[in-house]
Amino acid sequence: MSTDDLGNSMIFPIGEKFESDHFTGTVWLKMLTPSDSACPIANVTFEPECRNNWHQHPGGQVLLVTAGRGYYQEWGKPARELHAGDIVTIGADVKHWHGAARDSRLVHLAIQVDPGKGPVTWLEPVSDEDYNKLK
Amino acid sequence: MSTDDLGNSMIFPIGEKFESDHFTGTVWLKMLTPSDSACPIANVTFEPECRNNWHQHPGGQVLLVTAGRGYYQEWGKPARELHAGDIVTIGADVKHWHGAARDSRLVHLAIQVDPGKGPVTWLEPVSDEDYNKLK
Numbered sequence: 498m499s500t501d502d503l504g505n506s507m508i509f510p511i512g513e514k515f516e517s518d519h520f521t522g523t524v525w526l527k528m529l530t531p532s533d534s535a536c537p538i539a540n541v542t543f544e545p546e547c548r549n550n551w552h553q554h555p556g557g558q559v560l561l562v563t564a565g566r567g568y569y570q571e572w573g574k575p576a577r578e579l580h581a582g583d584i585v586t587i588g589a590d591v592k593h594w595h596g597a598a599r600d601s602r603l604v605h606l607a608i609q610v611d612p613g614k615g616p617v618t619w620l621e622p623v624s625d626e627d628y629n630k631l632k
Numbered sequence: 633m634s635t636d637d638l639g640n641s642m643i644f645p646i647g648e649k650f651e652s653d654h655f656t657g658t659v660w661l662k663m664l665t666p667s668d669s670a671c672p673i674a675n676v677t678f679e680p681e682c683r684n685n686w687h688q689h690p691g692g693q694v695l696l697v698t699a700g701r702g703y704y705q706e707w708g709k710p711a712r713e714l715h716a717g718d719i720v721t722i723g724a725d726v727k728h729w730h731g732a733a734r735d736s737r738l739v740h741l742a743i744q745v746d747p748g749k750g751p752v753t754w755l756e757p758v759s760d761e762d763y764n765k766l767k
């Protein structure tokens with residue numbers, strides 16, 4: 498994948514394409530620290546239109562957006578548009594999704610909080626109907 | 633402070649000058665998440681020649697370098713040179729310091745691991761003699 502359009506904001510390695518039933522579209526993943534460590538950190542690159550399913554983290558999560566444009570949405574609330582420099586603090590068990598805009602990649606660091614509380618619970622996809630309402 | 637020489641790698645806010653007896657030189661700090669949260673994250677910008685004292689974290693720390701050049705050193709080991717994209721995983725109670733090179737700023741995210749284990753323990757400064765041996 499070319500990352501020319503993201504300039505030198507691609508600070509951390511993009512990793513490999515991540516095959517998962519819990520994503521719609523193409524996503525790239527690089528673990529920056531081990532997934533079984535006390536502070537698992539992933540660098541996640543969503544291609545345009547890519548997003549993850551609704552999901553919940555038992556200990557919460559923090560997203561640090563480093564490049565591109567996309568969205569974060571909590572269940573029952575309007576989507577929040579994301580840009581480089583944005584911080585998203587996700588509470589324990591809060592149902593949410595995140596992903597790219599239709600016309601841009603989104604790159605963020607994803608930090609799992611309190612990983613000892615257990616793994617993510619994956620839920621239903623974000624429907625095309627709901628996603629396509631976003632600008 | 634001008635950040636022109638760091639280009640758009642200054643993704644997160646630089647914050648304010650941080651007055652501390654535990655640093656040599658000038659450092660800027662912005663907490664990206666609250667210091668009393670389950671995952672405290674700071675954006676730290678060291679001006680050239682600035683470094684922190686030797687110190688230890690009871691739960692460990694992860695550094696994600698986003699810009700500039702600097703060093704990380706553990707007690708009894710050679711210093712490791714740091715550049716954008718480098719990851720430093722610091723174990724619990726490991727005595728270490730980090731900071732900028734003499735001719736460059738260093739910008740990193742600092743993530744406190746297992747903050748419930750307690751606050752940092754600050755120790756002695758890195759002497760000019762030891763620091764000036766670094767290239």
